[in-house]
Amino acid sequence: MTEELVTLETAKLLKDKGFNWKCEHLIDRNKVITKYNLPQSMSCCMEIDDESVEFLCPTLYIAQKWLREIRGVYVYVEPVIGKRWKLSFCDFNVPTEESDWMENEINKGNGYKVYVTYEEALEAGIQEALKLI
Structure with a gap:
């Protein structure tokens, strides 16, 4: 692998x-x-x-790992129906009730984007998080 x-x-x-x-x-x-x-x-x-x-x-x-440990932002990929993947984010630098601000900013009411592969989704999530921090 x-x-x-x-x-x-x-x-x-x-x-x-x-x-x-x-x-x-x-x-x-x-x-x-x-x-x-x-x-x-x-x-x-x-x-x-x-x-x-x-x-x-x-x-x-x-x-x-660097995003999580150094910048306090956790990017993770979740499965959706049809063997597809979506992104989620957690910002440890803000209060719990505000930790989804990044996800809301990226999705902007358009719903979440679906990716064909796990790796494609993770790369996109890392990029989006980096652009916002």
């Missing part, structure tokens, strides 16, 4: 929000993924003319 890595878009959002956990993979601006034997940190990621051209590329699980 291979764990799914985040996409370039998610890797960029993670960097913007301060993600700096060591990873075995980097992704460059051309979406080329490089694997290293030893985990790399943000200091290894290349910049040209103050523009990042390489980004840490964690697994979806690590990105989800």
Whole structure:
């Protein structure tokens, strides 16, 4: 079994929000993924003319864990009928009665989006959470 890595878009959002956990993979601006034997940190990621051209590329699980442990936002995927998936969020930084603000902001009265795969849903949830924090 291979764990799914985040996409370039998610890797960029993670960097913007301060993600700096060591990873075995980097992704460059051309979406080329490089694997290293030893985990790399943000200091290894290349910049040209103050523009990042390489980004840490964690697994979806690590990105989800970082959001939960460092930023206090829990993104989780729930099954729906027809072998589809939907997103839910919990923000531990606000009072319990307000913890669904993120989910409400993302859905904006349009109902929840349904995804074909668990991984697709988790990636979308991580991206949406990163955009709101």
